[in-house]
Amino acid sequence: MSKTTAAPVRTEALTVALGASTVLRRVDLSVADGEAVALLGPNGSGKSTLVKSLVGIVPIARGRAFLHGHDVTTERRRIDWGRIGYVPQRVTAAAGVPATALEVVCSGLLDGRRLRVGRAGRARALDALEQVGLAERARESVQVFSGGQQQRVLIARALVREPDLLVLDEPLAGIDRTSKEALARTVADLRARGTTVLVVLHEPGELGPLIDRCVVLRHGRVIHDGALPRPAAGHDLPGHEHEHAHEGATPAVHHAPELAVEWRTQMEGRP
Numbered sequence: 001m002s003k004t005t006a007a008p009v010r011t012e013a014l015t016v017a018l019g020a021s022t023v024l025r026r027v028d029l030s031v032a033d034g035e036a037v038a039l040l041g042p043n044g045s046g047k048s049t050l051v052k053s054l055v056g057i058v059p060i061a062r063g064r065a066f067l068h069g070h071d072v073t074t075e076r077r078r079i080d081w082g083r084i085g086y087v088p089q090r091v092t093a094a095a096g097v098p099a100t101a102l103e104v105v106c107s108g109l110l111d112g113r114r115l116r117v118g119r120a121g122r123a124r125a126l127d128a129l130e131q132v133g134l135a136e137r138a139r140e141s142v143q144v145f146s147g148g149q150q151q152r153v154l155i156a157r158a159l160v161r162e163p164d165l166l167v168l169d170e171p172l173a174g175i176d177r178t179s180k181e182a183l184a185r186t187v188a189d190l191r192a193r194g195t196t197v198l199v200v201l202h203e204p205g206e207l208g209p210l211i212d213r214c215v216v217l218r219h220g221r222v223i224h225d226g227a228l229p230r231p232a233a234g235h236d237l238p239g240h241e242h243e244h245a246h247e248g249a250t251p252a253v254h255h256a257p258e259l260a261v262e263w264r265t266q267m268e269g270r271p
């Protein structure tokens, strides 16, 4: 796999407006080769919009974004999309189509020039299903799969191209514990192979131990870029009241590992 030295992901003062509102405000983000970075923040803080702007689903109003050193707006054709796997938020692998898990994963190898995959392609698809722990169910219809299993099939579809950058949008949302653990194993394997991972999460959960760095968004701005914030003392104790006067405070970008972002409180005071 040929690699350039440019960072897999970089944004400079990235600003995105959707409808009448500015959803991302001057976001600077950089993900180095082989790094696993989590994008965290409360509902509506702009996490999905950030990854969508990277893959070209939403337009950039101001600032720039680069994938492997190429500007996603002006140099789209120079980007090697085969090196990039993207798994969007909350889609099912079934969508009424009676396809097997193997067929769904094989579809990740198709493009405008190729409408069927050969034996080698099917072997790669089986290998990708193996990576997400579903090889033994390759020939079953995805319609009978749980939400978490479908999510893993979609991740396998992104992995079948052997990307060196994988972008996952909320892969843990609404999936069963077995699938969360399987996903954590998949990400651990990817990390061991040097794959760069950018993952949108509500909270670190099973992926926490695998994350090198986290970037926390709030109201479309980066309020933290560094180590995973630890819950402040007592926050994880039963009975702790999550009521603090944080609203209105001017957010600052923190870099210290021991930073005092009170994890749950930053998540909009979610209990």
Ligand SMILES: Nc1ncnc2c1ncn2[C@@H]1O[C@H](COP(=O)(O)OP(=O)(O)OP(=O)(O)O)[C@@H](O)[C@H]1O
Residues within 6 Å of the ligand: 018, 019, 020, 023, 041, 042, 043, 044, 045, 046, 047, 048, 049, 050
């Ligand atoms: N197509 C759109 N038109 C107008 N506003 C939009 C559009 N898509 C998203 N938004 C708004 O942009 C903001 C950021 O949305 P986004 O989905 O990026 O947030 P998020 O941090 O990923 O949230 P969640 O954790 O709930 O998925 C929200 O206020 C949302 O309502």
